[in-house]
Amino acid sequence: MTGSFERSARFWLRAYPPRWRRKHAEEALGVLTDLAEPEARRVGVRAALGLLLAGWAVRWRGRPPLHRWLGYRALGLRMPREYREWVADDIEGHWYGLRQGNALLMVAAGVVIARSGEGSAAVVLAPWLSGAVVVAAVQGRRGREMAREKYLVAEPGEPLLPGTYVAMGVPRPRVAARWAASRLVGLLTVCGLAATGALLGARVMVGAVPIAGKPYPATFEVGVVPAGATGLVLIGAAAALAAVGTLLAARVRRVIGGRTARLPDQPDREVRSPGWWADVSLVAVALAVSADAWAEVAGRTPLLLGPAVAVVVALALPVAVVLLRHGGALGWRAPGGAELAWADLRWVVRHDAAPPLDRPVGRVRRWDGPYVPGQVVLGPQRSDPPWPPVTA
Amino acid sequence: MTEQAYLVLLALTDRPRHGYAIVQEVLALSGGDVRLGAGTLYGLLDRLGSAGLIEDAGEEVVDGRLRRYYRQTPQGGAAAASETARLAALTRRARRVLGGPALGEA
Numbered sequence: 001m002t003g004s005f006e007r008s009a010r011f012w013l014r015a016y017p018p019r020w021r022r023k024h025a026e027e028a029l030g031v032l033t034d035l036a037e038p039e040a041r042r043v044g045v046r047a048a049l050g051l052l053l054a055g056w057a058v059r060w061r062g063r064p065p066l067h068r069w070l071g072y073r074a075l076g077l078r079m080p081r082e083y084r085e086w087v088a089d090d091i092e093g094h095w096y097g098l099r100q101g102n103a104l105l106m107v108a109a110g111v112v113i114a115r116s117g118e119g120s121a122a123v124v125l126a127p128w129l130s131g132a133v134v135v136a137a138v139q140g141r142r143g144r145e146m147a148r149e150k151y152l153v154a155e156p157g158e159p160l161l162p163g164t165y166v167a168m169g170v171p172r173p174r175v176a177a178r179w180a181a182s183r184l185v186g187l188l189t190v191c192g193l194a195a196t197g198a199l200l201g202a203r204v205m206v207g208a209v210p211i212a213g214k215p216y217p218a219t220f221e222v223g224v225v226p227a228g229a230t231g232l233v234l235i236g237a238a239a240a241l242a243a244v245g246t247l248l249a250a251r252v253r254r255v256i257g258g259r260t261a262r263l264p265d266q267p268d269r270e271v272r273s274p275g276w277w278a279d280v281s282l283v284a285v286a287l288a289v290s291a292d293a294w295a296e297v298a299g300r301t302p303l304l305l306g307p308a309v310a311v312v313v314a315l316a317l318p319v320a321v322v323l324l325r326h327g328g329a330l331g332w333r334a335p336g337g338a339e340l341a342w343a344d345l346r347w348v349v350r351h352d353a354a355p356p357l358d359r360p361v362g363r364v365r366r367w368d369g370p371y372v373p374g375q376v377v378l379g380p381q382r383s384d385p386p387w388p389p390v391t392a
Numbered sequence: 393m394t395e396q397a398y399l400v401l402l403a404l405t406d407r408p409r410h411g412y413a414i415v416q417e418v419l420a421l422s423g424g425d426v427r428l429g430a431g432t433l434y435g436l437l438d439r440l441g442s443a444g445l446i447e448d449a450g451e452e453v454v455d456g457r458l459r460r461y462y463r464q465t466p467q468g469g470a471a472a473a474s475e476t477a478r479l480a481a482l483t484r485r486a487r488r489v490l491g492g493p494a495l496g497e498a
Contacts, residue, residue: 030457046429050430
């Protein structure tokens with residue numbers, strides 16, 4: 001069996017739903033290999049077509065009835081037990097955050113508002129689209145965790161088979177410091193450049209407008225006025241704040257070395273980098289801020305978000321740079337050799353003390369055995385840790 | 393029961409077989425007429441399995457390939473027998489219609 005044949009076979013087997021593939025993909029791969037010519041490099045057209053039709057037939061036969069599907073998707077009702085594997089495929093599958101629908105609703109709302117309002121559609125749409133990306137990413141991650149607890153967890157008394165979803169203690173997930181520090185510096189830099197551009201180029205801002213025939217400044221309206229030199233004044237203020245941020249960063253640099261040299265080992269922790277969805281969300285946020293800065297420079301929006309972003313960047317960027325450089329000097333490793341967690345850096349900076357030990361967290365996961373006949377899922381016991389036990 | 397499902401059920405009569413062995417046995421039983429593809433085979437196995445006519449009979453790894461064996465359930469055996477009886481009765485009637493011994497009954 002060549003590697004390319006196996007890749008081709010696995011590709012066509014994707015026509016079957018994941019629940020089927022978990023059970024049959026390996027043996028089906030064997031049958032496909034046995035049926036193919038000895039030197040075949042890919043699955044033949046007839047075999048591929050057969051897999052496609054048969055796979056979709058399995059999907060069709062295994063689908064829940066329409067009213068169950070609507071109740072699940074639109075109202076968040078639980079499915080009967082016989083469709084739990086279907087729900088598991090839905091929750092664990094790609095694009096779960098999008099299937100939840102809220103992100104698509106945000107896009108639709110943005111389109112409606114952009115069409116009905118005045119001004120540039122792109123500028124109106126940008127924050128809605130960015131928000132939709134972030135919502136889809138968060139719901140795909142947090143929502144999936146919550147959905148496992150709601151829809152998939154086995155009830156007490158059910159047989160405990162491999163693949164059953166049960167609550168169990170898992171290592172506490174933590175974001176890798178390397179990922180967080182580099183993304184933070186990148187995002188703050190982009191936002192800082194956008195905000196600087198907005199402050200330098202802004203044409204209008206919110207200000208006091210005299211009312212005709214009444215004494216000014218005793219009476220006035222709030223309205224849009226020319227920005228004039230306000231942007232330059234704000235730049236100066238931002239520079240002063242950046243000086244404060246640099247002082248903060250210097251303090252952080254003094255305390256951080258000693259503390260990170262004595263970080264405790266964390267046996268109940270899993271350090272990882274978020275997936276591509278997190279990067280896409282960050283890019284979406286950066287694009288939304290840049291779109292607003294552009295709108296402020298073009299005079300379509302009064303100078304408002306630019307100064308707010310400038311304040312945050314001036315205070316936070318120097319500290320973030322210090323953390324990035326310090327983490328890099330450590331090789332992104334804790335003293336025990338484990339990967340450095342962003343939570344540790346944050347704790348050290350905020351408390352100037354050693355971070356506490358992480359404890360396992362209760363999560364709903366697939367039980368992967370071993371199978372013991374007669375073993376059932378137990379309900380919570382008084383003596384339990386914060387998650388229910390899984391064995392009889 | 394379709395002819396293909398019947399053939400798969402027959403192929404599992406004497407002993408448990410894995411996927412590729414079922415394909416070969418069906419080819420032999422049908423006199424070379426029915427060559428099952430993987431998609432068709434697993435569709436049939438799924439349906440026969442959910443009807444309770446066949447069941448898993450363990451798995452083994454041969455040459456790095458996973459082979460899962462299937463076997464007939466008692467219910468499956470009964471279904472194969474009754475389908476065979478139905479086909480035999482049909483054949484008898486067909487011979488009568490077509491003129492009897494000319495087809496080799498005598």
